[in-house]
Structures are given as C-alpha cells and as structure tokens.
Amino acid sequence: MQADKQKLILNLQKHNIVFYDGQCYFCHAAVNFIIQRDSKALFLFCPVQTELATQLLQQYKVDMATQDTLYLLQGHRLYTFSSAAIAISKQLDGFWFLCAVFSIIPKRLRDYLYRSFAKRRYRWFGQSQSCILPTEAVRSRFIGFNTVAINSNFLL
Template identity: 40%
Template sequence: MEARNIIIFDGVCNLCNGAVNFIIKRDHKQIFCFTPMQSEAAKDLMSQYSLVNDYGDTFFFIKQGQCYTRTDAALEICKNLSGLWPLLRILSLLPRSFRDYCYNWLGSRRYSLFGKRDICMVPTQDLRSRFID
C-alpha cells in the first residue's frame, strides 16, 4: 500500500465525493487510489503518519512516503491530472497561509454548502480496484 498514491477523503462529504469523481475522470494513468477517512485502512494510515483526526475539514494525500494536506495536497494531485489542471501549480507561489485560509474557510462550511451523506460512497465495480478498504 505504501508505494501507491493514496487520497484519504471524507466519505460522507458531498464536496469530497465530487472531488474524488473529478480526480478519477482526469486520472487517465490511474495513479491515484482512494480510501474514505472512515475506513480502517485510512485510520491505519492516519495513525502511521501521526495525522490527528481534528483535520476533519481536509483530506490527505500520501505520495512516496510523504503526506500532504490542504492546498499542498490539492496542488500536488493537480500535477498528475490530464488537461490544463497541472497549471494550477502556479498557485503554490501564493503564501501557504493565504491558500490554506481560503481552503479552511470552504472546508469548515462544506457540509452546509454541499451537503452530507449518511454513508460513505460505494464505488462501482469498474472503480473498485482504485479504492482501499
């Protein structure tokens, strides 16, 4: 599992599920795999990387043994998406504190703006191999 590019996301958040679907559609090389934050695999990874669960308003991206959060995670993921999405890396020129302030503002309001599911998303049979239980 360690050699994979793993995205840990909030499985009950509609915005987060939308982001996962967005990434899947633009990940033509299929380099990303996913696990909902509520899964045992995610809990094990979060423990391994000493990630405290009070990051409930973010997601985590683990790549080559390094863990990225917030805008660093989003920008790192964009590097590998098809289309013009890698150009968003230019945003890394902005101070992280400013980028993360905007990210945190949206993250703290994601349920009220986008809604919440009762259960984690269940991937289709075609996508099942991209998800870690």
C-alpha cells in the same frame, strides 16, 4: 497477523493514495473529478472513516478527529490542505498541472482559504450518514471499504 498488516501498509505506501471524507458530497465530486482526469490510474482512494486510513495516517501524526481536509500520501510524504490539492492537480490529464501556479501564494493563506471552504462544505453541498459506494467500473481504485458503513444509494 500484525506482520501482514504492516506489509500491506508498506505496500500501499508505494501508491498515491487520496484520503477523503467519505460522507461529504463535495468530496465525492472531487474524487470523481480526479478519476475522470487520471487516465493512468495513478491514484487510489480511501475514505478517512476507515480503519485503514486511521492506520496509515496515524503514522504521520494526523488527528483523526479532523476530517476537514483531503490528504495525499505520495510515497512516504503526506500532503494536506491546499498542498494536497496542488500535488494532485500536477498529475492530472490536461492543463490541470497549471494549478501549480497557486504554489506562489503563501501556504498559510492558501490553507486558510481551503479551511474556510472545508468548514462550510456540508452546509453548501450536503452530507451522507455513511460512505458512498463507488461504481463497479472504478471500485478497484478504492481501498478500505470493508471497514465502514456503505451507502449504496449514492454511487460514485
């Protein structure tokens, strides 16, 4: 059983996995934004509240009590905060790759601004008490949902 889990985790690390706060309405809007601009289906999505997210992110020494960031696991590299957003934007359709220009801003400043926004996102956009269920059309791009409470009243 443990060997099967390890095999699954290693297989998943071959994908671009976006870990997001499954209870945050703004985060769901961000996931929808990515899906609409990811015609090649490069990204998979996993709420940070899942057992799978815990297993994958603990390998990178992520404090699971902190859910104020978007994570991007790309191969064996984990991007956090503004670096995750920039790395994602580089792979989206259209001119979103131009967001890479924000890389010239010192990471410390970018992450400060990111964290300031993240700290207020529930107050500004709201929060669900359970993870929001994706629609059937995009459900195959979501992983880890079998281990969290799902709110089907709010479909992505």
